[in-house]
Amino acid sequence: MSNKLVDICVNLTDDVFLGKEKKIIDAANKNNISKMVLVGNDLESSKKVSALAEEFNFISTAGYHPHNAKDWNINSYECLLSILKKGHVKAVGECGLDFNRNFSTPEIQHSVFLEHINLAKQTNLPLFIHERDAFHQMVGILKDNIDDCKNMVVHCFTGTKNALIDYLDLGVHIGLTGWICDDRRGKHLRDFINIIPDDKLFIETDSPYLSPYISNKKPEITSAMKHLNKPEYLVEVAKDVAKYRNQSYDYICEITYQNYLKFFGIDK
């Protein structure tokens, strides 16, 4: 397997990766994960991932995760804007709505998400969207602002077939994680991920989160992933996405790499 893989969601500033960034990246490279999108989830992490992206020749995002929307203040817009002007910062986010645990109130999440839509419009960059348990509200906001939201990815999609259809109707790209490998949580996805058009598909680990409980993999991979999810496990995601879309592994590598170049505006 010599194909290049792109992990579009790596939380490299998470504490568990602290001081091990190079090791994590080297291990990923050995598994043909040649590119990563390093995601920011507040101002500090957006600055950090920008620096890491520059150092390791990746790209990064800048934004406030909905959990952190409560930390938004009058300076946040301008601070993010200055980060987003750097050439290797290629998307606005993570941003969106997460009503699963409501670490920030839904009202604050909503208004901060609108700020991110304005940032995407002003910078002409794509939106990197996180949505959990907030599908109807998210679709409503995207529909109301569709002229300003031309390029969007909903990362870590774990919803229903109807939700997927509605997102695709809005022209949204879809990121699939290791849930697809997980017999307990991701089984429902296997029946319909083949409706995602080739040019809308991304794969990701969302590491170090979302460790999938894989039952059909080698035990050593399963237990390692349970312990800590890492970008190198993107290979397992790619294999299962290929399997359930009835496409080859090589083909998944190729289309997701091409989508990465086009969506994030990379000149190779």
Ligand SMILES: [Zn+2]
């Ligand atoms: Zn997320």
